[in-house]
Amino acid sequence: MRLSLARYLPVLDWGRRYDRAAFANDLIAAVIVTIMLIPQSLAYALLAGLPPEAGIYASIAPILLYAVFGTSRALAVGPVAVVSLLTASAVGQVAEQGTAGYAVAALTLAGMSGAFLVLLGVFRLGFLANFLSHPVIAGFITASGILIATSQLKHILGIQAHGHTLIEMVGSLVAHLDQINPITLVLGVAATGFLFWVRRGLKPLLRRMGAGPLLADVATKAGPVAAVVATTLAVWGFGLADRGVAIVGSVPQALPPLTLPGVAPDLIRQLAIPAILISIIGFVESISVAQTLAAKKRQRIDPDQELIGLGAANLGAAFTGGYPVTGGFARSVVNFDAGAETPAAGAFTAIGLAIAAVSLTPLVYFLPNATLAATIVVAVLSLVDFSILRRTWDYSRSDFAAVAATIVLTLTLGVEIGVASGVLLSVALHLFKTSKPHVAEVGLVPGSHHFRNINRHDVATDRHVLTLRIDESLYFVNARFLEDLVQDRVTDGCVIRHVVLMCSAVNEIDFSALESLEAINQRLTDMGIGLHLSEVKGPVMDRLRTTHFLDEMNGRVFLSQYDAWQALARPEMDRANAAE
Template identity: 60%
Template sequence: MRERLARYLPCLEWARQYDREAAGKDGLAAVIVTLMLIPQSLAYAMLAGLPPVTGLYASILPLLAYTLFGTSRALAVGPVAVVSLMTAAALGPLFAAGSAEYAGAALLLAMLSGAMLLLMAVLRLGFLANFLSHPVISGFISASGILIALGQLKHILGIQASGEHAIELLQGLLLGLPATHLPTLAIGGSSLVFLFLVRNKLSGWLQAAGFTPRLAGNLSKAGPVVALLASVLAVSLLGLADAGVRVVGAVPTGLPAFSLPPLDLGLATQLLPAALLISLIGFVESVSVAQTLAAKRRQRIEPNQELIALGSANVAAALSGGFPVTGGFARSVVNFDAGAQTPLAGALTAVGIAITVLFFTPLFHNLPQAVLAATIIVAVLSLVDLGALKRTWRYSRQDAAAMVATMLGVLLVGVEAGILLGVGLSLLLFLWRTSQPHMAVVGQLPGSEHFRNIERFAVVESPKVLSVRVDESLYFPNARYLEDHIAALVSQHPEVEHLVLMCPAVNLIDASALESLEAISVRLKVGGIQLHLSEVKGPVMDRLRQSDFLEHFGGKVFISQFEALAELDPQTTHHALSLRRHGLAGSPLPLKPTVQESDSEKRP
């Protein structure tokens, strides 16, 4: 009972061993993450088209929910750039940004994402995330980063511009350029430069000045808060708000009230696809960060439990005036580096944000939007990895094609269209790849009981028995190829009497492939050839016994290819065995070059 409870409430596990030392480390990590999270929360809320305070709301209850249910000891949950962009993309076409309907729809979106994650946990559907291949995710994140940065430039320039995709955004920026508001540009530009330097150089400078690497790293994390405070000071002292620098304005004080998303079934249906993509992308990103950090301390995370934890966090966001959240990459790394020992660091961060909401929101009135935009731009540009495209292209043209399709889709059409395009193309290419499994005609290695590809080794072939090895499971994507290929082989060997299909690499034969095997055996039989199988794996054999294939196909299932040949063509087999022997059974005689480039491209 206790164990079962602990499985669903991992906090029971670490809470038992919690001590003063852990508390100290968690506390320090929480302070650093809180300082980092305040500007990010405000900025990502703005990116999502919501009032800045909702970003703070989304950084309280969701963090507590993750503390209760999460299995990662270092994951820092909250608003993140990509999910905020997806939120804006889903809601933008439906409602005016800043309206009450927009904010309500954001709650509904968080609720739907949360419900979907919980449903995936219950139905064990986490495997759905596998649809998002790595090139698709990588392309999606890079393109999103570019799109977000383009969208924020107008705040830096202090101009009005709008647009959904990259070309519209660029046009808007170019048209608005003459109207650039110089005081805003001064603040935004200097924030950008400052934040870039803090992010990339400060830690090195501090270390050169004698600070320990850890302290230097922690100090440099406070950069965005310093920029925030400095800009608020500048705006207040110089009266820049009156000079036309757009500021955040009044931010309500006090903890978020309990809220319910609007129960609008039509709207929910409309938001469902976006919610599904948000939950999948959020889950994939979060688990990947959590895995990386857990491995550093040889800890484990439980992907299915992570679905529950992230689902609860989103439901919590929906109930407390937030918007969709997930685990953030940079933030989690900071949390880990700062020494977070348990998810309690997250709960302490939530307390930090709660204190901020209770006491410090008046501070943000004079915060320039340009500084938030600079925070976003610096954060997202680190997500853009165009080198990945080059590396992927070098490794596999097909994967690179999926990546390019995703990027172009995101940049030129839309966030969801990009993902769907990439996923569709990945699936197509995957099916195409597996539709032509590698199959080799094999012969006996002289002096051994081993069989190898006749195109790569000097082997003995039986004139009566055709031996074919399949290097892939047999299932619907390749069932028809199997039929075609065997038909072709047989027409090239009109004299054979038996065909032995060697199945050491066949891990599955599905109903389509079984049907194909039946068709093959019937077709061979009318042509005077008997089909046999060899080296069939245990689980595959168990399953075949549940069909009537074994009774009807008329052939035998041999333990080994050697045994098959010894029975079907003893003369050739024993002759081959008597030929010069090599030292070790099984060590091959590579007489032909291993593989040509073009061949490995065609038949991966």
């Protein structure tokens, strides 16, 4: 019973072994991550088009729930840049920013995303995320980083601009350049430059000055806090809010409220597709981070339980004034590097943010939006990776086409169409690559029992025996391809008497492929040619035994290709010496 319960409540597993040393490490990590999250949460709420407190709220209950249901010891859950952008794009289509309906739609989106993730986890459907190829995800994240950075330029310039695509944003920015607020521009550029310097130059400087690794790391992570404090004091001290500098303004001084997502059928229908896309993108980003960090400590991540953990976190956000969340790369790496031992570090972070929500929110009244925008720009530009274009071009032109198309579509048509196109491209790439599987004619390597491609190796062949190694599972997409290939090789007048399909790489044969095999068998029988199978895997053979195909096949099934060679090949063997 305990094992069954621990399967869905990982806290019962790591909680039994929790000790004082783990507590100390988790507490230190929580302090560092909390310092980092306060300005980041405010900034991402701005990106999502929500009040700044929504970012804090989305970082409290979701973290606590993930600590109970999640399996990663280091993953830090909360608002992230890409999901915030997707939220703004989806919710902006059903409600006007700044209205109560906008906030309700964001809650509903979080609730639907959470329910979808939990459902996938309960039915162990985490494998569905594999339909998003890494190149497509990399292309989407790169394009999203560009869109996010561009969308924040209006806050740094102090102008009004709009748009969901890169063309719309740039056009709107150019059209409003005459409205630039010089003071806002100075604050925004100074904050951006300072944050870039902090990220790359502060830690080496402090180490050269004799600071310890921990102090230098904490100071670097606290860089955004320093920018927040400095610019807030400048706005307050010089009365810059009265001179056109946009500020955060009043933020409720309270713990996250109890909220209810919308249940209107029209709203749910409009948000259904965006909720699914956000769930998949968030899960892919989260699980990749969690598995990377877990591998460093030889820990195990359960993808299906991660779905439940992230789903619970999003449901928590929906009922506590937040919006969709997932595991963030930057904060998770900080959490890991700071020494987090268990998910309790996340719980301590949530407590720290709750204290900040109650006691520190009045201090951000004069915080300029330009500083929050600078925080976002510096954070998301690290996501932009154009090297993926060069690497995919060098390795696979089809993957390059998918990456390039995803980037272009996301930038020109918006994030929702971009990510939807990415999913379709991933599936289409898989279907394309498997529609024409690699099939090699093989021969015996002299002095061994091994068979290799006649075009790559010096092998022995028999002109009366054609052996084809199929390097892909057989299913409806490629079944006809195999039919045509065999038909082309056994033309009229050929001396082939036996065709052997070497199935060592075939993991499945679906019904369409079975019908193709039956058609191949019938044609070869009419031509007086035997059809044989070799090295058929157990599960595939079990499935074939439920049909009449093996009884109707005019040849044999051999345990190994060498057995087939010994039974069918003649003493007079040809030599094939084809270069690669």
